[in-house]
Every structure is written in structure tokens, then in C-alpha cells.
Amino acid sequence: MYLADFHLHSNxxxxxxxxxxxxxxxxxxxxxAIAITDHFCEQTSLIGRASTxxxxxxxxxxxPIYRELLKSEQERAWDQYGMCxxxxxxxxxxxxxxxxxxxxxxxxxxxxIDPNLxxxxxxxxxxxxxxxxxxxxxxxxxxxxxxxxxxxxxxxxLAPKVDAWEVASGPYLFDEVRYSGLxxxxxxxxxxxxxxxxxxxxxxxxxxxxxxxxxxKKQQLDFQFYREETVREPSYSTLPWIMGPQxxxxxxxxxxxxxxxxx
Amino acid sequence: MGWGxxxxxxxxxxxxxxxxSSLAPVSxxxxxxxxxxxxxxxxxxxxxxxxPSYEILFxxxxxxxxxxxxxxxxxxxxxxxxxxLVCEPQNTGPNPKINNLMTAYELAKHDxxxxxDSNIRVKPNYLLNLVPDLRDSVGIITAVVxxxxxxxxxxxxxxxYLNTFFARWMVLTKKLGFPSVIGKSMLFRKSILKRLGGLKxxxxxxxxxxxxxxxxxxxxxxxxxxxxxxxxxxGPYSYQNFWARHLRWGRIRKSIAPLAFLIEPLxxxxxxxxxGAISLNVLFGFSPLTVWGLHMALWGICDGxxxxxxxxxxxxxxxxxxxxxxxxxxxxxSILSGNTVSWRGRDYRLLKGGLLAEGRTT
Ligand SMILES: [Zn+2]
Ligand SMILES: [Zn+2]
Numbered sequence: 001m002y003l004a005d006f007h008l009h010s011n012x013x014x015x016x017x018x019x020x021x022x023x024x025x026x027x028x029x030x031x032x033a034i035a036i037t038d039h040f041c042e043q044t045s046l047i048g049r050a051s052t053x054x055x056x057x058x059x060x061x062x063x064p065i066y067r068e069l070l071k072s073e074q075e076r077a078w079d080q081y082g083m084c085x086x087x088x089x090x091x092x093x094x095x096x097x098x099x100x101x102x103x104x105x106x107x108x109x110x111x112x113i114d115p116n117l118x119x120x121x122x123x124x125x126x127x128x129x130x131x132x133x134x135x136x137x138x139x140x141x142x143x144x145x146x147x148x149x150x151x152x153x154x155x156x157x158l159a160p161k162v163d164a165w166e167v168a169s170g171p172y173l174f175d176e177v178r179y180s181g182l183x184x185x186x187x188x189x190x191x192x193x194x195x196x197x198x199x200x201x202x203x204x205x206x207x208x209x210x211x212x213x214x215x216x217k218k219q220q221l222d223f224q225f226y227r228e229e230t231v232r233e234p235s236y237s238t239l240p241w242i243m244g245p246q247x248x249x250x251x252x253x254x255x256x257x258x259x260x261x262x263x
Numbered sequence: 264m265g266w267g268x269x270x271x272x273x274x275x276x277x278x279x280x281x282x283x284s285s286l287a288p289v290s291x292x293x294x295x296x297x298x299x300x301x302x303x304x305x306x307x308x309x310x311x312x313x314x315p316s317y318e319i320l321f322x323x324x325x326x327x328x329x330x331x332x333x334x335x336x337x338x339x340x341x342x343x344x345x346x347x348l349v350c351e352p353q354n355t356g357p358n359p360k361i362n363n364l365m366t367a368y369e370l371a372k373h374d375x376x377x378x379x380d381s382n383i384r385v386k387p388n389y390l391l392n393l394v395p396d397l398r399d400s401v402g403i404i405t406a407v408v409x410x411x412x413x414x415x416x417x418x419x420x421x422x423x424y425l426n427t428f429f430a431r432w433m434v435l436t437k438k439l440g441f442p443s444v445i446g447k448s449m450l451f452r453k454s455i456l457k458r459l460g461g462l463k464x465x466x467x468x469x470x471x472x473x474x475x476x477x478x479x480x481x482x483x484x485x486x487x488x489x490x491x492x493x494x495x496x497x498g499p500y501s502y503q504n505f506w507a508r509h510l511r512w513g514r515i516r517k518s519i520a521p522l523a524f525l526i527e528p529l530x531x532x533x534x535x536x537x538x539g540a541i542s543l544n545v546l547f548g549f550s551p552l553t554v555w556g557l558h559m560a561l562w563g564i565c566d567g568x569x570x571x572x573x574x575x576x577x578x579x580x581x582x583x584x585x586x587x588x589x590x591x592x593x594x595x596x597s598i599l600s601g602n603t604v605s606w607r608g609r610d611y612r613l614l615k616g617g618l619l620a621e622g623r624t625t
Contacts, residue, residue, distance in 0.1 A: 068459050
């Protein structure tokens, strides 16, 4: 059994660490598999284009270098730590409205990525090539940040196009996802060391990309809360009165339990 | 601006404190296209380097290339030199320089690579001074380029640009943590560039130097400036050439870093002088013309000092400086007004927010 985390950001988008530093950070902590998934904002929206100007997203220009660096770090991660590094990207469609915003991860194959495509079009394009599509933080993350509900609103229609839905994206379990019967995955949405304390996915398959992706697809996985000792307690910055009544029933999740929950 | 001048002085007076690391063997790559005045002497300076082990690979794209005869002359003059000519272009993308260099890059024997343009002329101790600074934490060493031996209006304008505005821009951006890489001179390790997919990846970009610097920083390695400026032999250069080159380069710069481009006028002597004069007039009632005059004089002195670091300042240089400072805002406006560039007979449309260009033959 080993820990895995499939939603990490580097300084190619809005993460703090470089890709080599992320590999070292997770490698030194004994993780068996990680995926680096930088934001790639759609360029058809004003917010997406603004992100490009601010340098907080991958662009068509930086994407080739990103892919090459992931390729070479994949080798190093394996040689140095016996860790499987999966190339990924977080397709980022932001709108002012939370219900029009969607983030989803593509893992495993970055050959034909176009951030302007709709999730179902992109899914049809990349899944036959062995990539996985994962709905990122589909419900409230219980943090004061931009929320992305669009995929969850369309979950019945999208279910056949999505391989897994994040049941955690940080220290809180999402009860709606947990009891929905949809396939799940737990990630940290790592942007800096302070995000390390989080739910992670637990795998027991071979540490090879195909095996790991298959395990996610077949849901041969478990979840475990991981606490990074050097960093202070996960902050309960959730202020329900700011989040609005719509979030009231979302529950806090089993934050402090270290025991794995089974599906 | 005065600060920038001061930093420029410090940059070039900086002496090496640490013991130099080993003098690793170097492969020097020289992309050639056309025969400009001084080419023979420029290239020959690389045959006279005091350095234990290096090779020179000249690279051209066509058998009919006129620069070939210059290279052959040098090869027969220095038969014992480890140097050869490569003519095997590849097609990696819209960047003709990378397409030209790809085969030579693959043939290069050594890990340490120096890509150096044909109009660069160096002193015999060039590599001795340069290579020891390529420490493990350093990804790429580039250089501030001094324009020398200018002829014609365009040549003097180019020299004025390189030896004042651009030199200051280079040391300032480096100081501020956003170093620029200049393709005219790039020293790096093949093994490091391989982590980004090698030279081939850079072939996707029209501004390969900018992307090299960008990628190197994503490896947590630094971009360094050589301790002394290197000399670009300008030679005869027309005004039209100057304008076209700066228009092209400005538009590329705009597409790469639009925000930085927008604040560029603040670094124009004329514009910042006008801004300063107006604000001092509004705040303290100073005479705008006096303030502007003083500002221009002070700016001119600072530029003169930097120029003197790069090359000997002269009356001609002063004249070119006045013209160029006047032209800068016009050039900036004309860069702003379009998104296409022509380069070696091809038109490229620069894509928004990115660097990729679509090639179209004219
Ligand atoms: Zn996200
Ligand atoms: Zn994310």
C-alpha cells in the first residue's frame, strides 16, 4: 500500500514549487504515485485570458516545455524515489458564476489537449488514448475561494465521461460525493507546503502509470488522511456565514480520522 | 535610472571570488547566414581562444550559402583546429536559427554548449573568463552585448540602443529577478537543456532565447550575465534595417510579455522627462521646460557613462543617442499597432498571449 496524490500545482501555473521540487517533496515523503496538474485556462473567456496575462496558467506557449519537463522528471522520480509521476493538467474554465465554473483533471496523456473544448468533447478525445478525466473539487471545498459547481450540476449527464470525482481536495471529505455512488478519488490540490495536510488516495497496485490509472478507473483504492507534521493544524477558516446558506448542509467531513474509510 | 547605471557599473566590475571550477571542454555552435562585413575577423577570433579544449561547429542551411567560403578559408588557415562545417538543416518549427543548428547540436561532442551569433567578436580569454561561472546552480549564462564598429545611421542607432537602453535593461531585469536571455550568446549544458526536451523544444518558438531562460528557471536554476559585455560587430547598417529589426523584435516582445511592454515608455528618456516635468509643475510649479531639460541632460550623462563602459563614447554616438531617444516613442507606437512580423522572407502572425507563430511564406 502506498500513498498517492493526483492534483498538484507547480510554478507553471499558480503553485509555489517547481516541478523538480515537487518530485523531491513527495519523493522524500515516500509517496508511490503523484500527478502534476497545472491549470490550463480556456482562452475563450475573459478570465482565462487575464490569467494568461498574469502568468498563472499554462499557455499554448509554455505547454510544450511543461510536457517535456514532466517527461524527464518522470524518469528521475522513478530512478531516485521509485515514485510514479503521471503527467496531468487541470483544464480550468472560470466564470464569475460558481455554477458556470468547472475544473477537471486530465491524467496520463497530454498529446491532444485543447483547453477550449467542453469536458465531454475533451473526454471523448483523450480517454480513448488512455487518459483519465477527473472532476476536480466538484462541490464546495469549504474554503473561501472560487467554487466550481458546473460539473456537479451536470453529474448525471457527465457520469459516463468522467472516470472519478474528487471526494476530497484538501482536508475535508465531500459528503455529497462520498454518498453519491459515483467513482471517487482523494487529492490535496497542492499549491504550497501548507496544502500537504489533506486526504490522499491509497493504492496497492504496481507503481506504473497504466496500473495506477486502471486502479483509479476500477476504483481499487482507498483514502487516508495525511498530516504534515511540520505545518500547523489545518486551518478551519471556513466561515459558514460567508459561504451562504447553500453550503450549510455540506457537512465537515471526517477531518481528524486517520483510519481509512472504505467505499 | 541612475540606479540602473550604478548596477551596470557594479556588474562589470564584479570580480570572481570563488575558485573557478574546472575548465570543461566546450562545443561552440555558430549559425551562419550571409556574409556581413567583418565576418571573417569575427569568426577568426574564435580560432584564437586560450582554452584547453573546445570545438567549433559552423552551421549553414544551404550548399550555396556564401558564408561557406569564409569558413573554408579559416579551416585551411587553422588546419589543426577542432572545427567543422555542418550543412544539414532540420525542420523543428518556425525558428530558422534552431532549424539551422539542430544537426550541429546533435553532433556536438561536449556537454557545455555555446551558441554564439556570427557578428560576435571575442577576446582570446573569452572562454577562460566565461566557463568557470557555469556552476551547478547556473542554468545559462548570457551576456550584455556592446555594439562596436558601427557604420551608417542604422548602425549608430543600433549601437546607441545596445550601449545605453538595452545594457541598462539587461542588468536591471537581472537585478530584479526577471533576467533576459540574449540568443546572441548562450552558454549552457546539453544535459540541462535535455530536461526540457533539448534544443528541439526551443524550435517551437520564435524567441528561443526567451523560452530557454523561462525553462531554465522552471528547473530552479539561474540565468547569469557574463561579467563583461561581449562585442557585437555592427558594421554598415541602414536605417531601414534598424527600424525593421526593432519592429520585429518589439512585436515579439509584446506578444511574450505584454505588461512589461506597456510600461516600457517609462524607461524612455523623453517620455519619463515629460511625465516628470508635468508632475513637478503641478506639484511645485517648476518650469516644465527647465525640468525637462535638466532631466534630459542627467539622463544623457548616465547614458554616456554606460556607453563608455561598452564602447568609446564619441560625438557621433551623442548624435545617434539624440536621434534614437526621439525615435523610441515612435517605434513603440508602431510596435503597438500590429501583430505580424516578417523575418527572412516569411511573414509570421504572433499569437495572442503566447509565443507561437504561424508561418506563412510571402
Ligand atoms: Zn481547481
Ligand atoms: Zn487545482
